[in-house]
Amino acid sequence: MNTVVQGNPTGHQPPADVVTEGLQPFLHDVCTTLYAPSLVLSRPAGDIAGGPDGFFHGDRRLLSTLSVRVEGVPVLPVSHTLAAADRTAFRAVLRGVGEHTADPAVTLHRVRSLEPGVLREELEIANAGVKDIRVEVVVSAGTDLASMHDVKSGHRVPALPAEVEDGALLWRRDEVAVRLSASAGSPRIDAGAGEFRFEVALAPRTSWRTTLECTVTDDEPQRFPAVARDAVPWSKTGLRSADQRMDQLFARSVGDLERLLLSDPEHPDDQFLAAGSPWFLTLFGRDSLWAARMLLPLGSDLAAGTLRTLARRQGTIVDERTDEQPGKILHEVRREARKLNEGASLPPVYYGTVDATPLWVILLHDAWRWGMDPEQVRDLLPHAEAALEWLATYGDADGDGLLEYVNASGLGLSNQGWKDSGDAIRWRDGTHAEAPIALCEVQAYAYEAAIDGAALLRAFGRPGAERWEEWAERLKRRFRETFWVEDETGRYPAVALDAAKRPVDSVTSGFGHLLGTGLLDEEESALLAARLAGPELNSGFGLRTLSTDSTGFNPFGYHIGSIWPHDTAIAVHGLVRAGFPAEAASLAEGLIAASPAFEGRLPELFAGHGSAVDSVPAPYPASCRPQAWSAASAVTLLTAALGLEADVPEGTLRFSPRAGEGVGPLHLTGLRVAGAPLEVRLDATGQVRVTAPDTLTVHGADRA
Incomplete structure (x- = not known):
């Protein structure tokens, strides 16, 4: 980036102190x-x-x-x-x-x-x-x-x-x-x-x-120490493709992720990704889990370290002040209490999140499929069982078969999904939903966690698999009965249920988190794929968090119209898993098109005006950059483009590059599966050639 200063005869730089006292400073020009x-x-x-x-x-x-x-x-x-x-x-x-x-x-x-x-x-x-x-x-x-x-x-x-x-x-x-x-x-x-x-x-x-x-x-030790340069938990990576934007995005993202690594002081070999710079350089349950899941194609070591770091801090008691509950995975860890704009204050160790617990189980399952050491998986199964119990008891506090949250103490976060700003969950007319709130994407996480947890229990000879499969099926039926609403375009799931169990009718990016989880049938998935591809959500630079036809839509709204790269990448992955590669490719291309405006360092979020209005995306002025799950999104885009899925316990590696049109030819190195190197070449015709462990049967690709 070249910066030329004009009209400044002294040569002094303009001060950054142009914010009003008491307002969060802008970061887009730092x-x-x-x-x-x-x-x-x-x-x-x-x-x-x-x-x-x-x-x-x-x-x-x-x-x-x-x-x-x-x-x-x-x-x-x-x-x-x-x-x-x-x-x-x-x-x-x-x-x-x-x-x-x-x-x-x-x-x-x-x-x-x-x-x-x-x-x-x-x-x-x-x-x-x-x-x-x-x-x-x-x-x-x-x-x-x-x-x-x-x-x-x-x-x-x-x-x-x-x-x-x-x-x-x-x-x-x-x-x-x-x-x-x-x-x-x-x-x-x-x-x-x-x-x-x-x-x-x-x-x-x-x-x-x-x-x-x-x-x-x-004199006070660091809560989470740094990671040495030679201790990065993945191999040196490389991408050469026909798209220089993708090459820059991948290289910059992996480089940033290396410097976002932190370690657990209780076990320094266990590493995880801090959520992001500058405000979130610490352990965040949800963010660290999603980022580790996105990076599984680079190896399972990061996932294992993240899982163990969080398992050591898994809830054991009921504490309304911190929102801790038995089996619950924490939200964040700080050096000191964090004050919120609303006047509340989060304690240094805070558990106020509804989604980190199911995401922990899902990551354990996916890491097992990518080749995490079975004995390491076995050691974590008691924590998985505790997390599953949390889903059925504290997560579903009212026993209606769905997961919901409420800020019981009044001191924590009012919204406890990934869209955790105070105005994030609202009706289409702009009215804020009242808690307890059951989020649509959290039901998908819970369903997937129960199915994945059952698979782990059965594979390792532990009881309870049938119970969690039955629990998941009840949740699926309950979701279909209560979440689906209809407008002039057709049927879709509401963003949430409110305190009165009414479906909050906003059209949101949450659709992308439902796809490919097993919660939906083929017809339902097709309806959501069409919505995600439409101009109300697909901005041309990625997925808007809220549809433009909602009264509360604001392209500069933190969770009500802005674009979050990780959110788009999750939708791309879900669309591919659900069988909609064209829609996935469109969203992926939008995110890649946005990346040069940020020098390949995708921010936490950016404005949702879209490519029909702006030739380049406008930054969200207070956005963090780099951000772990935004950077990890680059790996997810490639995984989705290749249709790459690993199942080491079953001995298979699958490719289906239907969403990779326009990406090839490419040569990707530094991947790992089952602890061994994985190298992938995709030519311009869509043919895949791989160098992979002999222990795995490769489907949809030729061996190099």
Whole structure:
């Protein structure tokens, strides 16, 4: 991405502090460098300049400002390059310095790199001209040690005074100390101003360099430590295809996912994906489970680590304050309580989610099919049985055969599905639904979890399979009896049932989560496939969360009209599983078409105006990026295009690339099944050739 600043004679970057006090800051124009649990948010030209900007580690801002200027000289940014998730380069021109023609002669090059708890900025002033130059380079820095909550809420926290210690700037508060030093240049240090000043004299064709390093000392250990570079739980991947957009999306997504990895401090070998940057660099049950499920074609190790990390924290008691219940899988884990806009506060370990528990069972089943070690699966079956019991008791608290949620304490989330904003579940006329609420997609998860759980119990010789199959069939009948409604276009399932068991009649992207789960018959699936393909939901850049014909539709609404890449990818996968490859290919192409606008780094969500209105998608200004399940969506699009399904216990690997029209030819490496490498080639005619373990029978493809 090239960023050119015009009409700025001083060369200073515009401050990020243009938000109103108390409002969540916008993120669409920030540059993110990431190595979880650390990240840097800055202006596109490189400066950390207030607002949401900062060097963060473990939900605490260590630097709130960091700027590089040249005294009396305009420094004009010309480009920045995201070299990797944890490495970004910025280039700028020192206007009027050393120039003897109209060409720039002197440049500033900044290379930012990140390790957990360590920020480095390599600075280089290069003189490509024919004149001697002399300039004063000024590095200014400061910190407020604000919590991530304060930053997200738009609350300004007073800056701390700096000290000088051993040739470095130092800031302290309580148990935290932040140190900023320079490797070379013998700067003058001004603690009051928080500045390093370097005198730089350069002859023609020479350069000057120094490296800034910021480190933190914190007596409180990280809740979830970083993962070493050589410990990524999948092999090196590669994609070469006829579509450069897809190649960029895949490479950027996998690179971001590597830097979103965190580990369980109780068992450091167990890894999971933090939900996203900057607000959600922690364990989120739903997000971590979906992302691990999407990445199963890269191997089952991530799924196994995610399952075990969550199983260790599975609910054991009833606690209304945290929403914990026996067998329940948690929603999120934080360093401290998280305050909500509505005035409520979530405890550090919070269980207020209705879907993480069935999704845990589904992931265990799917990981088993992709080749997770049977003994590891067996060890987790007691947790699966506890999760299934939660479905039938606490999940279905009123005994009507469906899963519902309610914020019983009044302190947690009012909506507890993946669309968890307060206004997400509403009638077509815009009226908000009243809880308890039974979401349509949660019934699909519950059905799939019960069927999958029964398959696991039967395969491992444990009792109860018939019970859960019967339970699933009752849920299917109940869903068909209560959720289906009709409008002028035809029949469809409501987004939810409200407190009075009335079907809330909005048309939503939830249809995509129902397909391919077994909850629907062929006729019902066809009705939903047609809805998903229609212009009210299919924006041309992906799937809108709410139909445009709903009164509450807002293309900038968090869950009421925006586009979430993972939501679209789930629909693509469901359409392929249900036998609708053309509709799946259309949605997939829309998401791929949207990706260049975000440099291949798909955000958490973006605006739902659509390709008929905008030539490129508009960002949702407060969206997180990168986001684990958005990045993992790239793998799901490829899996769906290939029609790839694994069943290691049955010894089969299947391909059906009917949704891959226009994707081939492609060559995909770095996949794993049954712990062994899997390599796939798709030619322009749709023929698949694979290199796969000899223990598996391959259907729909030739062996290479």
